[in-house]
Amino acid sequence: MTDAASQPQPSRSALWAAKILGLLARRAYPLLAILCVALWLPGILTLPALDRDESRFAQSSRQMLDSGNFVDIRFGNEPRYKKPAGIYWAQAATTAVAGHVENIEGDHSHIWTYRLPSLLGGIAALWLTVWIGSVFGAEVGLIGALLLGFTVLMTAEATIATTDAVLLASILGVMGVLMRVYCATRDDTAVPTRLVLWGWFSFAIAVLVKGPVVAGVAIATILVLLAWDWWDQRPRKQAVPAEGEAAAIAAVAAPRPLKELPRWLMRTKPHLGVPLVLAIAAPWAIAIWVESHGSFFRQSLGHDFAGKLVTGQESHGLPPGYNLLLSAVAFWPGILFVLPAIGLAITRSKEPAIRFLLAWAGGFWLVCELVPTKLPQYVLPAYPALAILAGLWLTSAKDEALPLWRRVLPYISSLQFLLGLAGLVAAPLILPRLYGAGMDMGLIAPAAAAGLAGLVALVMALRRARWMAMAFGLVALAIIVPTLTVGTAPRLTQLWVSERLAAQVARHENPNDPPPAIAGFQEPSLVFALGADVNLTDGPGAAKQGADQGGLALVDDFERPAFLAHLAELQSDAVPVDELSGFNYSRGKKVHVTIYRMRKLTFDAPPAHGATGVP
Structure with missing residues (x-):
């Protein structure tokens, strides 16, 4: 018998840490909100609009707000049929509210207003992490939320105007309920119907934000759990008792019938949840089907989503293991505790809540590694499970006898x-x-x-x-x-080409100028900076606009020869008024752009000559 006095005693610092953590856990939600605002808001307010996804989302939300059409999604004059309307509604709403509060109504050009849903979504994600982790105690939930919120990837996603922070919050609403249903079934306890319906409501919001991604997270987790539970319940040979018949055949443990394995899934009440999801998501789905004549679903599901599952889209095709390597930075500093936490979780994987977290993180991470298209944020829905496991490890007793x-x-x-x-x-x-x-x-x-x-x-x-x-x-x-x-x-002035070009255009444009013609450098951040009416064209197109309407043309070095040649053909005139050099980080290339003042071609007098480069 082991004497209690021989057991390792916690250090004084550990006791103090536990006391402080216990006090903080009682105020976890306001504490996390304050910390998130302090950590994330400076970047929200200071970073220029980023290429490419952030500027595309913000510009499409801006056009939705300006046009009053909250069904169709457009970027410039082109439809943007990749993601559902949920994130655009959220960004339009925060921009409208911020405009009213800041007395800038009608001015929808401030990128920070489109980032507010990500800030709110990030805070909600941390709150939900506290709730999910609280099955192990309030302290574990708080630590998990801190480790999630204070990671490089979560900080980045909560700072920019994209879908991922809002999507994460809605996915956590789903996974938290699914985890409680799974654990309650294993423990033979009840789950309130209102909690289950909250999970389905979160599922509907996630669908409106990013389509079927939430289903991928849930299905990957469920499949791992079903396989794992089946493996534990498979027939096993039992040892023959020492006393008994020598020829006795080893007894076989009767497995639980296969049809009962997914019994816990039925406790999610799909007969109530599916109609709720349809009631929330179907109205917009029907409206966009009519508006786009079905084109939205062909492009978003058939091309964008399915294409990412099959091939590496948009130059993001990378081999398996990419997310694991990147986690050294993306999950920093929490990466310091992840592997020890996984080791502890594996040894305690019989516990339903721990098994669920392992299936969640492992199942979805495996999917992300196998899918050809890889971006850092794709694996973000697995991070809360890892952060909670890390919190569990940090609060567990130190074991001296480890394998x-x-x-x-x-x-x-x-x-x-x-x-x-x-x-x-x-x-x-x-x-x-x-x-x-x-x-x-x-x-x-x-x-x-x-x-x-x-x-x-x-x-x-x-x-x-x-x-x-x-x-x-x-x-x-x-x-x-x-x-x-x-x-x-x-x-990093060389990176902010669009911001600098917009400032130069503001200096040189005249009140009656048409929207600038842009040939070559056409990154979404420039469209956001100058407005949806800009003419995205090539060198000859910019020359033709100048001959027809005058105004400014922004021409990079690649399009410049064709621009000048077409000007000569039209016998038109363009005078270089400014230029800049920078680095296009979306393409990984240097860029040089010249701004021309183009003179409208008239037939009353011969045109001036001399479309030349900047002296």
């Missing part, structure tokens, strides 16, 4: 953490030299502070001081995020 494979895991996580730390600390020191006016000495101190905090976190983790490791890891992230978003990003 070798579990003793190795912290060292692998430490290596991942160190790689991510090196990249994040180097970014504010190197990027301004590559894409700005040179390194800013003012960025050295915060970068060094973040690096020091990260190294302390790493040392504490290796010394098994878990709470100190988590605290210093979060501090490091809290330093590096504003250093990158507020300190570094505005200095």
Whole structure:
């Protein structure tokens, strides 16, 4: 019999950490909201509109708001039939409300107003992580939410005007209910109908935000759980008793009938949930079918979604393992605790809640690795499950007698953490030299502070001081995020080509000018900066607009020869008034754009000559 006094006692720092965490857990929701706003809002307010998805979403929401048509989705003069209308409605709503509050009604050109749904969605995602993790205790839920919210990927997605933060919140509403239904079935307890309906409501919102992605997360989890439960309940030979007939045949454990395995799925009440989903999502689906004559579904499901499952779309085809490698940065600093947490979870996988989290994270991660098209945010729905497991590991008792494979895991996580730390600390020191006016000495101190905090976190983790490791890891992230978003990003002037071009156009345009003609550099951020009426064309098209209407033309070096040749054919005139050079990060290429003042061709007098480059 083991004496209680011989058991390892928690250290004084661990006891203090537990007390503080217990106090914070009682105010988890307002605490997380305050921390999120403090961490994410500076980037929301300072970062220029990004290419390409953010500017496409924001511009389409802007056109929806300007036109009053909340069914059709357009970018410029072209339909944008890739994602449902949910995120556009949210961005249009926050822009309208922000315009009223800030007294800028009618001015829908501020990118930060389109980012507010991501901020709210990110906060909601963290709140739901607290709720899901609370099955292990309020402290685990809070730690999971902190580790999720203070990751590089979650911070990025909560800062920009795309779907992923809002989608994550709605997916968590679904997965939290599904987890409770699964655990309640295993424990033979009841689940309130209103909770189940909340899950179906969240499913409908997720469908309106990003179509069938939520179904992919749920189905991957369910399939892993069904296979895992079936494996546990398969027939097994039992040992023959020592006493008994020598020729006795080993008894076989009777498996649970296969038809009963998915019994818990029926407790999700699909007879109530499916009609609710249809009632919420079907009206817009019918309206867009009529508006687009079915084109929306052919393009969004048949081309965009199905294409990503089969081939690597938009130059994002990457091999399996990409998400695992990228997690060193994307899940930083929480990556320091993920592998040890998975090791603990595997040893306790008989527990329904832990098994569900493993199936959720593992099943969907595997899908993301197998799908040819890979982007960092695709795997984000798996992060909350990993963060909660990390919270469970951080609050669990230290086990001195670990098998070798579990003793190795912290060292692998430490290596991942160190790689991510090196990249994040180097970014504010190197990027301004590559894409700005040179390194800013003012960025050295915060970068060094973040690096020091990260190294302390790493040392504490290796010394098994878990709470100190988590605290210093979060501090490091809290330093590096504003250093990158507020300190570094505005200095990367070579990257913000659209913002600089818009400022030059504002200086040179006349009140009666037609919308500028843009030939060559046609990134969505430039459309957002100049408005949907710009003429996206080629060199000859820009020359023709100048001959017909005058105004400004923005022509890059690739289109410039054709532009000048067509001007000569038309016997028209264009005078270069400005130029700029930069780096198109969407294409990974340098770009040089010349702004021309074009003179409308008249037949009363011979045209002037001399369409030349900038002297």
